[in-house]
Amino acid sequence: MNETAGFMAMKGAGYYSKATTGARDVINLATPLIIAAVDRMNLADDATRVRVADMGCADGGTSMGMWRKVLAHLRRKFPSRPIEIVYTDLPRNDFSQLFRTIHNQTDIESYQGELDEIYPYASGTSFHQKIFAAESVNLVFSATASHYISKVPCNISDHVHMVGASGAERRAYEAVGRDEWANLLTLRARELVPAGRLVFLNFGIDEKGRYLGHTGGVSMFDMFNRLWRELAAEGTITEAEYANTNFPQVYRTVEEFVAPLKDEASSAYRAGLRLEHVESRHLVCPYAKAFAEHKEATKFANEYIPTLRSWSEPTFAAGLSGARPAQERMRILDTFFTRYRDAVAAAPEGHGMDYIHVHLVCRKAPP
Numbered sequence: 001m002n003e004t005a006g007f008m009a010m011k012g013a014g015y016y017s018k019a020t021t022g023a024r025d026v027i028n029l030a031t032p033l034i035i036a037a038v039d040r041m042n043l044a045d046d047a048t049r050v051r052v053a054d055m056g057c058a059d060g061g062t063s064m065g066m067w068r069k070v071l072a073h074l075r076r077k078f079p080s081r082p083i084e085i086v087y088t089d090l091p092r093n094d095f096s097q098l099f100r101t102i103h104n105q106t107d108i109e110s111y112q113g114e115l116d117e118i119y120p121y122a123s124g125t126s127f128h129q130k131i132f133a134a135e136s137v138n139l140v141f142s143a144t145a146s147h148y149i150s151k152v153p154c155n156i157s158d159h160v161h162m163v164g165a166s167g168a169e170r171r172a173y174e175a176v177g178r179d180e181w182a183n184l185l186t187l188r189a190r191e192l193v194p195a196g197r198l199v200f201l202n203f204g205i206d207e208k209g210r211y212l213g214h215t216g217g218v219s220m221f222d223m224f225n226r227l228w229r230e231l232a233a234e235g236t237i238t239e240a241e242y243a244n245t246n247f248p249q250v251y252r253t254v255e256e257f258v259a260p261l262k263d264e265a266s267s268a269y270r271a272g273l274r275l276e277h278v279e280s281r282h283l284v285c286p287y288a289k290a291f292a293e294h295k296e297a298t299k300f301a302n303e304y305i306p307t308l309r310s311w312s313e314p315t316f317a318a319g320l321s322g323a324r325p326a327q328e329r330m331r332i333l334d335t336f337f338t339r340y341r342d343a344v345a346a347a348p349e350g351h352g353m354d355y356i357h358v359h360l361v362c363r364k365a366p367p
């Protein structure tokens with residue numbers, strides 16, 4: 001099986017944050033939670049460095065509004081402290097676009113030039129590994145990224161995502177999700193300074209069993225599966241390519257998220273990580289919401305599909321045989337997403353990618 005780090009990247013050249021306004025809204029709405037966590041850190045204005053991190057940042061566009069507010073808040077409260085902000089993602093991420101976002105070379109307004117003594121950096125090390133030296137980060141933030149596992153444990157029969165898996169296959173994904181989450185928390189606990197904070201906005205399954213694009217109406221992952229299956233049935237892709245297409249993701253339940261933080265024997269707990277806050281949030285798909293107003297099915301379909309494509313395309317591309325020329329692979333992907341768009345345009349009711357997040361805030365207890 002392919003390692004996720006070998007192929008995963010959001011669509012580059014700014015496509016991701018342009019097409020994904022919902023992810024930006026989720027982060028912006030969580031800004032008060034982040035500022036409150038910063039205030040609880042009880043930092044002093046002592047001229048030493050403050051370091052914050054944005055893990056799984058993609059092109060940096062969706063978190064920029066939040067960071068402008070949080071960094072301005074830190075700058076006001078602690079005028080003497082230089083601030084380092086470290087963006088992290090996988091090696092194939094479009095880091096060039098990230099730096100263009102930071103340095104005001106896109107249409108997104110940045111904190112750069114607006115605030116003094118802010119030092120941006122980037123790392124291409126996976127969040128499933130150590131990224132920082134021990135006790136060197138004050139605030140770790142991550143949005144809509146922790147559901148990515150490092151490697152899929154098996155192919156899923158008759159589906160493309162673990163939410164459609166059952167039996168031993170479902171359990172295999174859940175087990176990887178459990179182990180990698182426990183490890184990820186332990187790594188972050190080690191990296192945080194005492195009294196540092198972790199704020200994670202995670203894709204997951206809420207108390208009502210809802211998850212991304214599965215909140216009533218047409219289920220997005222079932223739709224992905226139906227159309228990909230159709231391409232296999234008609235011979236556009238092979239059965240092997242269908243079988244090899246599996247999102248390297250695990251959606252965890254609220255209980256699964258908090259389990260290592262409640263278990264005093266867990267390595268994250270023993271490393272000092274303590275749960276301060278957990279809540280699940282539901283954000284209505286901005287494109288479906290707009291459609292409810294304008295009622296133009298084609299406009300909705302044309303605006304909605306790019307948001308799906310911005311993050312799902314690498315998984316479908318990775319399922320296709322490497323023996324196919326790149327142009328042929330792109331043609332297949334175009335056919336696939338065009339069919340999704342046509343299906344939405346023909347019968348728009350019930351489509352939408354509502355976001356379900358499980359927000360977590362943790363503190364690093366003093367030794």
Ligand SMILES: C[S@@+](CC[C@H](N)C(=O)[O-])C[C@H]1O[C@@H](n2cnc3c(N)ncnc32)[C@H](O)[C@@H]1O
Pocket residue numbers: 004008009010020023024027055056057058059062063088089090093125126127128142143144145148149150311
């Ligand atoms: C859906 S995007 C979210 C981007 C941004 N944080 C947001 O909320 O809009 C998920 C990001 O996580 C990154 N990612 C996936 N696995 C990762 C890993 N193991 N380490 C670091 N980043 C990872 C992906 O490359 C992608 O950029």
